[in-house]
Amino acid sequence: xxxxxxxxxxxxxxxxxxxxxxxxxxxxxxxxxxxxxxxxxxxxxxxxxxxxxxxxxxxxxxxxxxxxxxxxxxxxxxxxxxxxxxxxxxxxxxxxxxxxxxxxxxxxxxxxxx
Amino acid sequence: xxxxxxxxxxxxxxxxxxxxxxxxxxxxxxxxxxxxxxxxxxxxxxxxxxxxxxxxxxxxxxxxxxxxxxxxxxxxxxxxxxxxxxxxxxxxxxxxxxxxxxxxxxxxxxxxxx
Numbered sequence: 735x736x737x738x739x740x741x742x743x744x745x746x747x748x749x750x751x752x753x754x755x756x757x758x759x760x761x762x763x764x765x766x767x768x769x770x771x772x773x774x775x776x777x778x779x780x781x782x783x784x785x786x787x788x789x790x791x792x793x794x795x796x797x798x799x800x801x802x803x804x805x806x807x808x809x810x811x812x813x814x815x816x817x818x819x820x821x822x823x824x825x826x827x828x829x830x831x832x833x834x835x836x837x838x839x840x841x842x843x844x845x846x847x848x
Numbered sequence: 849x850x851x852x853x854x855x856x857x858x859x860x861x862x863x864x865x866x867x868x869x870x871x872x873x874x875x876x877x878x879x880x881x882x883x884x885x886x887x888x889x890x891x892x893x894x895x896x897x898x899x900x901x902x903x904x905x906x907x908x909x910x911x912x913x914x915x916x917x918x919x920x921x922x923x924x925x926x927x928x929x930x931x932x933x934x935x936x937x938x939x940x941x942x943x944x945x946x947x948x949x950x951x952x953x954x955x956x957x958x959x960x961x962x
Contacts (some may be wrong), residue, residue, distance in 0.1 A: 777939055826911035838891035
């Protein structure tokens, strides 16, 4: 069973719209979450981390974590065509340092249409 | 600053041949991770090193895959007797010691086994 599950598999939003991506962990050891973004032909790039319950905002991106349900979401406000990419949720047992590995979901393909 | 450097970017091998993939982590980063990316399986963890020592190779196919980190400036992933199912993008990432330090990925090596 995939330990980190993402939904939807793909999502299309109009330029300027709000994109909402979801992620759930089935492993209670996974308490720390990251969001990555991957454009075609490139490696994944870290967007943001969230380790505490509640919201974390970085520019147009807001992550929300509910530790009780191990559900994390990513909301992209004012979506731009350059936001079109594959978005990964990743989870780990540790919050930082070089003592952990990340387990990734299968990704959500976001398309922002002009 | 140079990011994680992976060479070659593309590699084509015949079935049964050996493939060696190279990774140069970001200077000062203490952990190096290897992942494999395919459409079907997504991003799969293979192995990682901390301060050049192997920490976790739980994702490595045992028989034909091996990874080494002979010095702090490079790591190699070797696949012996390559098979068509080994075709994938192999991604290397490195991270700094400390809290909230995201692994930073290279652009990957696309391996095609004919």
